[in-house]
Amino acid sequence: MNIGILCSKIRIEEKILFKEFEKMGVKVVQLDPRKLVLTNNKHFAKTDLVLNREIGQTRAELILEYFENLGIKTINSARSTILTNNKTLTTQVLELNNIAVPKTILAFSEEKALEAAEKIGYPVVIKPVWGSWGRLISKADTKESLEAILEHKAALGSPQHSIFYLQQYIEKPGRDIRVFVVGGKAVAGMYRVSEHWLTNTAKGAVPQNMELTKEVSDLVEKIVKVLKIEIAGVDLVEYQGGFLVFEVNPTPEFHGLKQVSAVNIGKHIVEYVAKGGQIGKN
Amino acid sequence: MSKKNQTKCLECQGEIIVSDDVMVGEVVTCPECSSDFEVLKVKPLKLGPAPEVQEDWGQ
Numbered sequence: 001m002n003i004g005i006l007c008s009k010i011r012i013e014e015k016i017l018f019k020e021f022e023k024m025g026v027k028v029v030q031l032d033p034r035k036l037v038l039t040n041n042k043h044f045a046k047t048d049l050v051l052n053r054e055i056g057q058t059r060a061e062l063i064l065e066y067f068e069n070l071g072i073k074t075i076n077s078a079r080s081t082i083l084t085n086n087k088t089l090t091t092q093v094l095e096l097n098n099i100a101v102p103k104t105i106l107a108f109s110e111e112k113a114l115e116a117a118e119k120i121g122y123p124v125v126i127k128p129v130w131g132s133w134g135r136l137i138s139k140a141d142t143k144e145s146l147e148a149i150l151e152h153k154a155a156l157g158s159p160q161h162s163i164f165y166l167q168q169y170i171e172k173p174g175r176d177i178r179v180f181v182v183g184g185k186a187v188a189g190m191y192r193v194s195e196h197w198l199t200n201t202a203k204g205a206v207p208q209n210m211e212l213t214k215e216v217s218d219l220v221e222k223i224v225k226v227l228k229i230e231i232a233g234v235d236l237v238e239y240q241g242g243f244l245v246f247e248v249n250p251t252p253e254f255h256g257l258k259q260v261s262a263v264n265i266g267k268h269i270v271e272y273v274a275k276g277g278q279i280g281k282n
Numbered sequence: 283m284s285k286k287n288q289t290k291c292l293e294c295q296g297e298i299i300v301s302d303d304v305m306v307g308e309v310v311t312c313p314e315c316s317s318d319f320e321v322l323k324v325k326p327l328k329l330g331p332a333p334e335v336q337e338d339w340g341q
Contacts, residue, residue, distance in 0.1 A: 009320075009333060010307040018305065032307060057338045085340070132340025233341065249341045 001276060002046050004031040006063060007053040012255045014053050016266035026274050033059045038066050049073045051273050053251055057085045057130060060251070075277050080229035081250045088129050088165045090227065090248055097226040099219070100244050103168035110150045113164035117146055123169040126153070129160065132249070133202035139169060170237055170244060175199060177210060177236040177243075179220045180257055180265055183272045184230060186217040188263035190256060207256035219243055230277055231269060289327045293317040300327065 003021070005028055007014050021028045033054060050067050052074060054060035064078035076084075084090050091104045103120050106129075107113035117124045123141045126149055131137075140146035153161045175191040176199040189212045194205035201207060220234045223245060233252025236243045254265040287300050296314030300321070304310070308321045309332050318332035 008307070009309055010305050011309060015305060015308060019303070030307065055339045055341075056336055057340055130338060130340075251341050253341045 001026075001048045001274065003028045003273065004044075004047050004050045005029070005053055006031045006033065006050050006060065007055070008032050008034050009055050011055075011253070012258075013253055013266070016254075016258075017051075017053065017270060020264075020266040020270040021274070024270060024274060026270070031063075033063060036063070038063070040070075044070055044072060047072050049075065049273065049276060051075050051269075052081065055251075057081075057132075061085065073277060075273055076229050076231055076250045080227055083227060084229060084232065084248045084250045085130055087127060087131070087247055088163075091167075091245075093226060094223060094245055097222075099223055099226070100239075100242060102170050102244050102246070105166050107164045107166070108162070110147070110154060110164070113150055113166060114143065114146060117143070117166055120166060120168050122146075125167045125169050126150070127165045127167060129163050129165050134198045134200035135202075137198060139197060169197075170239055172197065172199060172237050175205075175208070175238075176246065177216070177238070178252075178257065179212065179216060179234045179236065180252060180254060180263075181220060181224050181232045181234060182230070182265070182268040183277070184221060184224055186212055186220045187268050188212070188257055188261045188265060189216065190260050192256070201253075201256040207260045209260040216243070223248060231272070286325070286327060289329055291315060291317060292319060292329060292331070298329070 050072055052060055052064055061082050064074045064081055067074050068078050088106050091101045094101050105116040107116050123139050126138045128136045138149045140149055175193045177189060178192060179186050179189040189210040191208040191210045192199045192201055192205035193208050199205040223234055224232050227248060233249040235246040289298050291298050291312040294315040296312050298312050300310055304321055304324060306321055306324055309318050311318050319329040320332045322328045322330045
């Protein structure tokens with residue numbers, strides 16, 4: 001099988017993956033978007049599968065679609081990548097499948113966002129529809145602060161920042177949960193501990209080992225099934241005796257998990273990918 | 283560690299030492315000034331500025 005890894009930046013995770021493929025004796029090539037010129041020629045005729053590890057979400061989505069049109073299997077699929085990169089569509093699909101998420105609204109004007117916030121109740125969290133690592137996420141405790149945040153977002157000028165994705169503020173127990181999924185199965189989990197209301201490791205949260213319970217594994221496996229995603233990082237929060245889902249990441253990092261878990265995530269991914277994935281053609 | 287794994291930081295001229303298995307495209311950090319660089323070439327070792335973080339970068 002001829003495998004390509006789509007990535008421009010080689011971080012710890014990508015290096016681990018290249019090493020694990022090498023250990024398995026599976027030859028892979030790096031497909032760096034900065035060096036690709038895509039045309040409908042036969043340059044990729046021998047490529048069977050592309051594993052996406054590209055950090056730039058916009059170009060990754062486009063390139064995955066392009067490869068799929070050429071009949072190349074991609075992990076994750078373009079559809080599941082586009083769906084999970086978009087936080088509001090992810091929330092919608094989960095909610096439609098009776099999976100608990102924080103109360104969420106999507107509005108396209110400041111006026112309607114303010115009206116909707118009254119229904120959610122303050123504080124509310126304002127998130128970018130696309131984004132990662134906790135960037136540009138704000139909490140508004142009052143209507144006045146929400147007005148200011150919305151005005152600033154609109155002033156940024158891009159159409160994306162004039163889409164208002166508002167969510168109920170969830171009081172966390174000082175941590176949230178990241179579960180890593182490979183081939184539709186939960187393989188490892190960690191707590192991300194922080195006194196800050198944002199618990200991304202990119203924002204300084206500290207990883208802590210977590211033993212996966214059946215309840216968490218079952219929930220996460222249901223989530224990835226409805227999103228039709230093969231490899232993912234699922235973010236949950238403990239809430240009122242159950243769990244709420246915050247988001248699902250299609251190209252998850254695992255350097256934090258590596259620090260606290262004995263599970264070899266890289267090996268899991270490589271073994272799964274080398275078999276061509278198990279969920280079938282896109 | 284041999285000299286082939288060493289180079290000067292483009293920002294502060296500090297010593298950057300990379301591992302034997304360093305790869306083209308890998309991001310390395312200067313231990314003295316914390317600047318990030320991308321490995322452009324392995325033999326001989328050549329670094330360039332790391333790509334700037336874009337708004338759509340993520341996991």
